[in-house]
Amino acid sequence: xxxxxxxxxxxxxxxxxxxxxxxxxxxxxxxxxxxxxxxxxxxxxxxxxxxxxxxxxxxxxxxxxxxxxxxxxxxxxxxxxxxxxxxxxxxxxxxxxxxxxxxxxxxxxxxxxxxxxxxxxxxxxxxxxxxxxxxxxxxxxxxxxxxxxxxxxxxxxxxxxxxxxxxxxxxxxxxxxxxxxxxxxxxxxxxxxxxxxxxxxxxxxxxxxxxxxxxxxxxxxxxxxxxxxxxxxxxxxxxxxxxxxxxxxxxxxxxxxxxxx
Amino acid sequence: xxxxxxxxxxxxxxxxxxxxxxxxxxxxxxxxxxxxxxxxxxxxxxxxxxxxxxxxxxxxxxxxxxxxxxxxxxxxxxxxxxxxxxxxxxxxxxxxxxxxxxxxxxxxxxxxxxxxxxxxxxxxxxxxxxxxxxxxxxxxxxxxxxxxxxxxxxxxxxxxxxxxxxxxxxxxxxxxxxxxxxxxxxxxxxxxxxxxxxxxxxxxxxxxxxxxxxxxxxxxxxxxxxxxxxxxxxxxxxxxxxxxxxxxxxxxxxxxxxxxxxxxxxxxxxxxxxxxxxxxxxxxxxxxxxxxxxxxxxxxxxxxxxxxxxxxxxxxxxxxxxxxxxxxxxxx
Numbered sequence: 001x002x003x004x005x006x007x008x009x010x011x012x013x014x015x016x017x018x019x020x021x022x023x024x025x026x027x028x029x030x031x032x033x034x035x036x037x038x039x040x041x042x043x044x045x046x047x048x049x050x051x052x053x054x055x056x057x058x059x060x061x062x063x064x065x066x067x068x069x070x071x072x073x074x075x076x077x078x079x080x081x082x083x084x085x086x087x088x089x090x091x092x093x094x095x096x097x098x099x100x101x102x103x104x105x106x107x108x109x110x111x112x113x114x115x116x117x118x119x120x121x122x123x124x125x126x127x128x129x130x131x132x133x134x135x136x137x138x139x140x141x142x143x144x145x146x147x148x149x150x151x152x153x154x155x156x157x158x159x160x161x162x163x164x165x166x167x168x169x170x171x172x173x174x175x176x177x178x179x180x181x182x183x184x185x186x187x188x189x190x191x192x193x194x195x196x197x198x199x200x201x202x203x204x205x206x207x208x209x210x211x212x213x214x215x216x217x218x219x220x221x222x223x224x225x226x227x228x229x230x231x232x233x234x235x236x237x238x239x240x241x242x243x244x245x246x247x248x249x250x251x252x253x254x255x256x257x258x259x260x261x
Numbered sequence: 262x263x264x265x266x267x268x269x270x271x272x273x274x275x276x277x278x279x280x281x282x283x284x285x286x287x288x289x290x291x292x293x294x295x296x297x298x299x300x301x302x303x304x305x306x307x308x309x310x311x312x313x314x315x316x317x318x319x320x321x322x323x324x325x326x327x328x329x330x331x332x333x334x335x336x337x338x339x340x341x342x343x344x345x346x347x348x349x350x351x352x353x354x355x356x357x358x359x360x361x362x363x364x365x366x367x368x369x370x371x372x373x374x375x376x377x378x379x380x381x382x383x384x385x386x387x388x389x390x391x392x393x394x395x396x397x398x399x400x401x402x403x404x405x406x407x408x409x410x411x412x413x414x415x416x417x418x419x420x421x422x423x424x425x426x427x428x429x430x431x432x433x434x435x436x437x438x439x440x441x442x443x444x445x446x447x448x449x450x451x452x453x454x455x456x457x458x459x460x461x462x463x464x465x466x467x468x469x470x471x472x473x474x475x476x477x478x479x480x481x482x483x484x485x486x487x488x489x490x491x492x493x494x495x496x497x498x499x500x501x502x503x504x505x506x507x508x509x510x511x512x513x514x515x516x517x518x519x520x521x522x523x524x525x526x527x528x529x530x531x532x533x534x535x536x537x538x539x540x541x542x543x544x545x546x547x548x549x550x551x552x553x554x555x556x557x558x559x560x561x562x563x564x565x566x567x568x569x570x571x572x573x574x575x576x577x578x579x580x581x582x583x584x585x586x587x588x589x590x591x592x593x
Contacts, residue, residue: 013543016406036511098374123403125523126382131338131370140454141338143367156458161363164463170455181517222379222416226397228409231542233567234554240571244579248587251555251571260532260553261499261588 001054001150003045003114005078006101006133007038009062009069010123034069037118039076039185041178044148045116046077046186052150055079057108061089061101067201074196075188086205091218094124098132100216103209105137114155115175119144127177134175142168145176264417267354268294269326271345272305272317273364275335279313282360284430286423287320289387290358291433293396296389299355300324306344308334318437320430325441326352332448335457336364342371344446349376351444354418356396358387361422369422379413380420383523385427385546395419401523401546408542426471426529427550470521474531475501476551478521479509480544482537482558482577486514491581492536498588504528504548506538522547536577540565557581 011030034042045056058073060066061084070081084104092100105112115137120127127143134141144160154172158165160179188196206216214220238254240247255261268290273280287303294301303322305313310327317325326348332340345368349357357372359365361383373380385408386399395412396419402409413419470476477499479492489503496503504526505519521528523546533551538544540556540563548554549568556569557577566572573580 011403013403013406016403094370094380095374095377120524122524124382125401126370126380127366128370128373128380128382131367132374135342135371135374141367141371142455144363159363161460164461166457166461167459168455169458174455222373222377222413223381223411224414226410226412228402228407231401231408231545231549231567234570237566237569238571239561239566239574241574244575244583245587247573247575248580248583251573251584252587252591254571255532255553258553261591 001048001052001113002057002110003048003054003116004057004059004105004108004112005038005042005045005073005116006129007042007058007060007069007073007118008035008121009033009060009066010035010121013122032065032068034072035118035121035123037120037122037178037180039118040180040182041116041118042073042076042078043183043185044145044178045114047183048114048148048150054113055110057082059084059101059104061085061097061104064203067203070201071196071199072188074199075193076185077188077192081199081201083201083203084209085203088206088217091221092216093221093223094126094128094132095222096216096220098129098136099220100209100211101129101133102136103211104204105133107204107209111173113172114148115139115173117175117177119177119179130175130177137175139173139175140170141175142170143177145178146182148176264353264355266297266299267302267324267352268297268299268356269302269304269354269358269418270322271357271359271365271368272303272313273360273362274305274307274313275364277307277309277312279316280360280362280364280425281430282362282423282425284316284320285425285428286358286360287317287322288431289423289428291321293356293387293389296391297394302326302354304328304345304348304357306333306341314441318439319432319434321433321437323439325439326444327441328444328446330446330448335460337455337457338367338371339451339454340448341368342375343448343451345372346375347446348444349418357418357420359420359422361424365422369420373420377416378418378420379416380422381411381413382422384421384423387421387423396421401542406542424527426527429529470502470504470519470526470528473502473528475499475534476504476521476528476530476532476548477501477534477536478504478506478538478548479515479536480506480538481508481512482539483509484537484578488578489515491578491585495534495581495585495588498585498592501530506544507541535565535569536581538565539563540568
């Protein structure tokens with residue numbers, strides 16, 4: 001089985017804070033990690049490989065330092081890694097990103113059986129690139145996959161929905177986005193860690209992918225950021241302090257006044 | 262890039278039942294229609310649309326694009342995306358809104374790349390810039406640490422998804438009427454690449470956050486997983502549900518069914534009580550439309566106090582049991 005896992009390097013958003021004075025994000029010193037949901041996609045790929053054999057390739061689009069995320073994925077057990085990076089790809093929204101990643105998938109020499117994504121990335125939280133790539137690449141897509149079993153003609157996939165779950169039979173090749181409840185990423189082995197450090201990771205840029213120039217980067221992105229701002233602050237708020245019993249008494253009095261309890 | 266001055270709401274349905282978010286989108290769409298002068302329309306793709314039309318009119322749709330095909334009973338991405346994409350190409354609406362449900366989050370991104378449309382996920386606010394005649398789409402960004410307003414200046418349609426419970430639904434009347442445009446889309450040539458073999462509705466016991474009047478949520482400030490008992494205790498006496506922050510779910514303290522926030526559930530209770538939650542935008546995005554917010558936190562500078570109607574500064578381990586005790590006494 002030839003499985004490709006698309007991963008994204010993201011800032012650990014739990015550690016990002018906002019400067020209320022300037023409305024800017026304090027990003028300095030915030031560590032970069034593999035998008036947590038992509039770890040579940042990677043583990044799903046590794047489990048399928050354990051069972052059915054084959055190869056797991058990780059692909060990431062991003063700045064040159066995204067190579068680090070790929071090395072981490074190799075240390076967890078991926079076989080090969082490819083970085084998609086070029087200044088010209090910068091500023092891409094989900095449309096242009098989907099387009100660019102698809103060109104890389106099309107450049108792979110071995111036919112792909114399964115493409116996996118995390119359900120969304122924790123920095124953008126859009127969940128759009130998986131379905132976008134699936135369409136551009138021309139394969140059926142199941143979102144929010146919790147498990148995936150190989151069948152004769154493709155895969156049987158359990159999909160988490162808003163109210164329960166669906167089970168799908170999908171033909172191969174297919175694309176899935178994977179939810180966190182699917183699994184937990186295995187620990188890296190020491191041997192693989194060493195190998196990952198030395199692994200050759202090819203970097204595919206503009207000349208390798210030969211994209212239509214108007215479809216990549218900022219120019220290829222239909223959406224633009226108009227402005228960013230800190231969230232609004234509520235007026236008329238009341239702060240209570242003091243002894244717990246008194247605070248709660250006062251609160252309950254006010255809640256009864258407002259007739260909410 | 263010329264487009265029709267119409268705002269479309271994708272009328273998500275399965276087995277002839279419209280999703281609740283559709284009515285919320287129509288209600289918000291009405292405000293946008295008023296501001297822009299555009300016509301509010303519903304796009305209904307189903308096996309039998311007519312029984313759903315009255316509801317769509319009652320919530321403000323002036324026009325319904327009705328696509329019927331026996332393949333459109335339950336959701337299948339290939340068929341629905343083809344139907345929606347074809348109609349968009351044909352009618353060229355300015356704006357298309359979708360619910361950010363499991364279905365909407367598969368459909369909208371597919372439709373966006375089938376054309377060359379902009380798509381903004383999980384908007385918490387929509388507005389119309391009358392001067393530039395563009396949709397202003399605001400959403401939490403960067404892991405929910407900041408708000409961003411996204412625009413789509415040069416491509417049409419401008420598309421956005423919105424989660425349920427972000428906008429309130431408001432009926433126009435009981436017997437509204439409008440125009441129905443019957444449209445045929447040929448789905449016969451699409452190969453059946455995927456097939457749904459089972460669909461199960463699970464009642465997640467006790468965690469009906471979306472319907473709860475009272476929600477008591479715990480964050481990392483509760484200190485350890487066992488302390489969710491305090492949160493549960495208060496929720497119980499109030500007859501409410503237990504919520505949780507992303508941090509506690511990520512740490513494995515509580516199941517993800519309880520998660521409130523941009524990546525969890527969006528809730529809209531009468532009263533939301535945040536215990537030991539610092540208030541990352543990621544969390545606020547899921548609960549700030551609650552009617553009344555109470556925050557309990559020992560850090561007076563915690564951002565949760567910025568959105569709270571009542572802030573209690575102190576140790577939640579003392580305050581929450583006291584709160585529970587006094588409510589209990591009240592009810593006795």
